[in-house]
Amino acid sequence: MVNPYAPPTGEVEQSWIAPRGHDYRLAGLSQRFVGALVDGLLFYAAVTPATLVVVLMSKKGSESMLYVSAALTLVTVLPFAVYQFYLVAQGQSLGKRVAKTRVVRLDGSAPGFVHGVVLRNWLLLVVGVVPGIGGIISLVDLMMVFRTDRRSLRDHIASTRVIQS
Numbered sequence: 001m002v003n004p005y006a007p008p009t010g011e012v013e014q015s016w017i018a019p020r021g022h023d024y025r026l027a028g029l030s031q032r033f034v035g036a037l038v039d040g041l042l043f044y045a046a047v048t049p050a051t052l053v054v055v056l057m058s059k060k061g062s063e064s065m066l067y068v069s070a071a072l073t074l075v076t077v078l079p080f081a082v083y084q085f086y087l088v089a090q091g092q093s094l095g096k097r098v099a100k101t102r103v104v105r106l107d108g109s110a111p112g113f114v115h116g117v118v119l120r121n122w123l124l125l126v127v128g129v130v131p132g133i134g135g136i137i138s139l140v141d142l143m144m145v146f147r148t149d150r151r152s153l154r155d156h157i158a159s160t161r162v163i164q165s
Contacts, residue, residue: 015133024108035095035098038099039096043066046080050072051068088103089116089117091104091116100164144156150162
């Protein structure tokens with residue numbers, strides 16, 4: 001007798017077919033987590049100097065705090081962000097390099113700036129700060145990774161997938 005409430009016993013196969021001539025394997029959940037964690041830590045490392053200057057100068061009551069923090073942000077965060085965007089357009093941020101993953105379009109090509117940066121990152125970043133809906137969209141983006149195709153909302157929007165490199 002078959003128990004309809006029993007957990008599935010078979011293995012889940014990858015639910016996509018790699019483009020002709022390519023042998024891609026989808027990135028695992030732990031690889032995706034490590035890549036995102038490393039990227040986040042690197043971003044915070046770039047932001048920390050500017051943040052410390054703002055905190056220290058605000059205690060002194062300096063009026064030039066805004067200019068100094070803006071200049072320091074331009075010196076630390078902007079070069080890091082530009083470099084990361086350059087790498088993402090090619091398919092692999094610093095975090096993805098550490099995790100040995102890369103982002104590709106559905107046809108196997110590099111994502112480029114529009115699909116890799118604008119659609120995959122900036123669009124959800126902008127939507128994520130909208131009160132009420134931003135948190136829900138961010139949660140949906142995260143939860144979609146647990147599906148069999150392992151594509152998040154950002155992957156669907158940008159027509160990309162994360163694969164092992």
